[in-house]
Amino acid sequence: MRRRSFLKMSLGGAIGAVALRPNSAAAWQSRAPADSYAALVDLTRCIGCRKCEQACQQEHDLPLPMKSFEDLTVLDNQRRPDAARFTVINRYHSGRVNPEGQLVADYVKVQCMHCQDPACASACITGALSKTAHGAVHYDVNKCIGCRYCMVACPFEIPAYEYHDPLTPRVMKCTFCEQRLREKQLPPACATICPTEAITFGKRSALLKLARRRLKEHPGRYIQQIYGENEVGGTSWLYLSAVPFSKLGFIPLPNKPLPKLTETLQHSLFSYLWSPALLFTLLSGLFFFNRRKQLQQPENSAGHAGGDV
Amino acid sequence: MSGHPHSHSHSHPPVALRRPLWTPGVLVMLAFMAAAAVTLVVRFTGGIGAVSNLSNARPWGLWVAIDVATGVALAAGGFTTAALAHIWGRHRYETVVRPALLTAMLGYSFVVLGLLVDIGRSWAIWKPIFFQNHHSVLFEVAMCVLVYLHVLYIEFVPVVDEGLRDARPGHPLQKLVAAINRRLRPILWIFIVAGVVLSCMHQSSLGSLMLIAPTKVHPLWYTPLLPLLFLLSAIAAGFPMVIVEATLASSSLGTDDEMEVLTPLSRFTIVLLGLYLALKVGDLLWRGSWTSLLDGTTQSNAFLAEMGLGVVLPFLMLLRAKVRRSRRTLFIAALLIVGGVVLNRINVFIVAFTPPLSTTPYSPALGEILITCGFVAALMFCYRLAVTWLPVLAEKKEKTP
Numbered sequence A: 001m002r003r004r005s006f007l008k009m010s011l012g013g014a015i016g017a018v019a020l021r022p023n024s025a026a027a028w029q030s031r032a033p034a035d036s037y038a039a040l041v042d043l044t045r046c047i048g049c050r051k052c053e054q055a056c057q058q059e060h061d062l063p064l065p066m067k068s069f070e071d072l073t074v075l076d077n078q079r080r081p082d083a084a085r086f087t088v089i090n091r092y093h094s095g096r097v098n099p100e101g102q103l104v105a106d107y108v109k110v111q112c113m114h115c116q117d118p119a120c121a122s123a124c125i126t127g128a129l130s131k132t133a134h135g136a137v138h139y140d141v142n143k144c145i146g147c148r149y150c151m152v153a154c155p156f157e158i159p160a161y162e163y164h165d166p167l168t169p170r171v172m173k174c175t176f177c178e179q180r181l182r183e184k185q186l187p188p189a190c191a192t193i194c195p196t197e198a199i200t201f202g203k204r205s206a207l208l209k210l211a212r213r214r215l216k217e218h219p220g221r222y223i224q225q226i227y228g229e230n231e232v233g234g235t236s237w238l239y240l241s242a243v244p245f246s247k248l249g250f251i252p253l254p255n256k257p258l259p260k261l262t263e264t265l266q267h268s269l270f271s272y273l274w275s276p277a278l279l280f281t282l283l284s285g286l287f288f289f290n291r292r293k294q295l296q297q298p299e300n301s302a303g304h305a306g307g308d309v
Numbered sequence B: 001m002s003g004h005p006h007s008h009s010h011s012h013p014p015v016a017l018r019r020p021l022w023t024p025g026v027l028v029m030l031a032f033m034a035a036a037a038v039t040l041v042v043r044f045t046g047g048i049g050a051v052s053n054l055s056n057a058r059p060w061g062l063w064v065a066i067d068v069a070t071g072v073a074l075a076a077g078g079f080t081t082a083a084l085a086h087i088w089g090r091h092r093y094e095t096v097v098r099p100a101l102l103t104a105m106l107g108y109s110f111v112v113l114g115l116l117v118d119i120g121r122s123w124a125i126w127k128p129i130f131f132q133n134h135h136s137v138l139f140e141v142a143m144c145v146l147v148y149l150h151v152l153y154i155e156f157v158p159v160v161d162e163g164l165r166d167a168r169p170g171h172p173l174q175k176l177v178a179a180i181n182r183r184l185r186p187i188l189w190i191f192i193v194a195g196v197v198l199s200c201m202h203q204s205s206l207g208s209l210m211l212i213a214p215t216k217v218h219p220l221w222y223t224p225l226l227p228l229l230f231l232l233s234a235i236a237a238g239f240p241m242v243i244v245e246a247t248l249a250s251s252s253l254g255t256d257d258e259m260e261v262l263t264p265l266s267r268f269t270i271v272l273l274g275l276y277l278a279l280k281v282g283d284l285l286w287r288g289s290w291t292s293l294l295d296g297t298t299q300s301n302a303f304l305a306e307m308g309l310g311v312v313l314p315f316l317m318l319l320r321a322k323v324r325r326s327r328r329t330l331f332i333a334a335l336l337i338v339g340g341v342v343l344n345r346i347n348v349f350i351v352a353f354t355p356p357l358s359t360t361p362y363s364p365a366l367g368e369i370l371i372t373c374g375f376v377a378a379l380m381f382c383y384r385l386a387v388t389w390l391p392v393l394a395e396k397k398e399k400t401p
C-alpha cells in the first residue's frame, strides 16, 4: 500500500518536474558588456617595429627576451604569445605589392582578443576568468586551480601556462592593460607606444564606426572586412587588413559565441537540477516497486542460473 | 540492501580471500608505483613541464584522457551493476555488485589523485566548491565526481562492516562501523539511487567538455551528441568491465568464475553496444563527417580502430551464444569493448584535439606515462589488498553444476 502510493507519488513528481522544466533552451543570452572598450588594429599601418611588444613587457614586468626588441630577425619565425610575452608581431608575405611594384610584408599583432562572450571565461571552473564591464577578460589568480580548461576552450589559442612552476603556476595572457586604465586612465601600453598609430583604443561602438569609415573612404586600401566584428560573437580587438585575413594567420571562425552550445545544454538540462531530480524520483519509484515485488514472493528465482543464455 | 540485507549470502557469499600478498604480480605493481613516486617528486619540484609534453597549444594530455576520462568511464560498472541488481531488482547479479563497487570506489579515488597531479595548483583543488561557475561544464563534472566519490565510500560501508565483524569482532573500530552501518541500512537506497543519478550526470558531461572547442576537435568526433555518446559508451562498458575484472580475478586468485552471471550479463551489453553503434553511425551520416573516414590521416585511422575493434567486432562476437558461454571468448569480447572505450577517450581528448593555429604536436612524455602506469598499478594493488581483507569476491563453489 505504502509502496504503491510511493510509486504513484514519484510518477506524479516526475510529471510535475517535466511540466515545470525551465524553458531556457531558447533563452541563451549574450553577456557581452554594453559599450565596453576595444582596440582597433589597422594592419596596413603596422611597420613591424615591435615597440608594442617592448611596451607590453615593461608594463607587466615580464622577463626580458633573449634577443632584444630591436632585433628584427625574430620575425623570420612565426611566434605565439606565451607565458613570458603577452603579445607578438608576426610577419607574412602574402604577395602584396606596393605602388612601386615591390613586394611588401604584412605584420600582424597577436594577443588575447578579449572576446565579447569569451569561451575561456565560460569554461573556467571557478570563474577565475571573467569579462569585465570595461571590456577586458580579467584573470583572477586567487580563484585559479590550474585546470587549463580555459586553454582548451580558447579558439585563438591564447592563454599560456607557467608549466615550470611546481606549486603556483599562473595562466598568462594579455590583460588589456586593465589596471593601467583603471588607475592611471591611460590606454594600453602597446596602443600608446605605437609610432604609426596602428592601434586605436576606444569604445567598441566608436571603433566599429571608425573602421567602417576607413573601409568606405579607402576601399582600395582594405579588404572589406572587420575581423573581430562578428567572429565568435565579436571580440574587443578588431582588425583591418589589406589582404584577406586567411593569408595572415587568422582562422575562419563561426559567428556564434562558442559558449552558446554548452551553456544552453547545461542550463536546459540542469537548471534547478530538474533532470537529476526527475531521474532520482523515477529510480526511487522503481526501487520500491521492485522491492515490494521481492518481499511478496521471497522464493523468487534470484541467484539461480537461468537458462536464458 | 535494506530489503534483503543478505540476499547474496545464500548462494556463495563474498569472503575475505586471505591469500598470501607478496606474489610476483604484486611486486611488479610495486615497481611501477616506485617509478611513479620518483616522477611525482620531479613533478612537484620542477613543475608539470618537467615531466610532461603538455604545452600551451596542448594543455590536456594523457593524464586527462586516461587518469580522469577513462578512469571515470571504466568505473561505470559500479553504477550499472547497482542499478541492475538493486534498483531493477535483478538480484541474481548481486555477486558482481561488490567487486564493481570496489573498482568504482578505487577508480574515482584515483581520478581525484590524477587531477591533483594534472592541475597546476593542486593545493587549490577545493576552490570550485566556493568559487562556482555554473556555466562551466567542468564545474558540474567536478561537483558530481566529488559527491559521487563520497556516495561510493558510503555504499562501501556495509562491506567494511562485514569484514571487520569477521576479522576483529569486539574491536572499538568494529563497533563504530557496525553502529554506522546500522544507521545507514534504512537509508542506503538513497545513496544507491543518487549514485546512479550522479553518474548519469557526469558521465555525459565529460562528453560535453569538448563542445566548447568546435574549431579544435576533429569533425569525426565533434558532435552535439558527445554527451549522449559518452553516457551510452560508459554504460555499455560497465558490464564488460565487470566481466574483464571477474575473469582476471578468478584466474589470478582462483575465485569463483561467476560464468552463470557473466554470460547473461553480456546479453545486456549486446543491446547497449548496439544502441551505441547505431547512434555513432547515425551521427556520422547525419553530420556528413563520414567523408573524412578514409582519408588516411591519423585521425581517421584512430576512428576506424576505435569503432572496428572496440565496437563492431565485439558486438558481432557477442551476438553468438557460443562466444557468450565460453569464458575465454567472452573475456576477449569484453576486453575489446573496454579497450574501445579507452581508445575513444584517448581519441576525443588527444587525437581529435587539433588546434588550427599552433602546430606543436603532442605525444605523452615518459614522465606522464610513468605516473599513469603507477596509478594503475596502485589501483590494482589497493584492489588486491581490499579483496584480501574484505568480503568482496566469492570463493570457488565446492561443486560446479
Ligand code: SF4
Residues within 6 Å of the ligand: A111, A112, A113, A114, A115, A118, A119, A120, A121, A137, A153, A154, A155, A156, A157, A158, A159, A173
Ligand atoms: S581570445 Fe581566448 S583568452 Fe582571450 S578572451 Fe577570447 S577566449 Fe579568452
Ligand code: SF4
Residues within 6 Å of the ligand: A123, A124, A125, A126, A127, A128, A129, A143, A144, A145, A146, A147, A148, A149, A150, A151, A171
Ligand atoms: S586554469 Fe585557471 S583560469 Fe583557466 S579554466 Fe582553470 S581555473 Fe580557470
Ligand code: SF4
Residues within 6 Å of the ligand: A055, A056, A057, A059, A086, A087, A111, A173, A174, A175, A176, A177, A188, A189, A190, A191
Ligand atoms: S593591451 Fe596591454 S597587455 Fe595587451 S598586448 Fe597591449 S600592452 Fe600587452
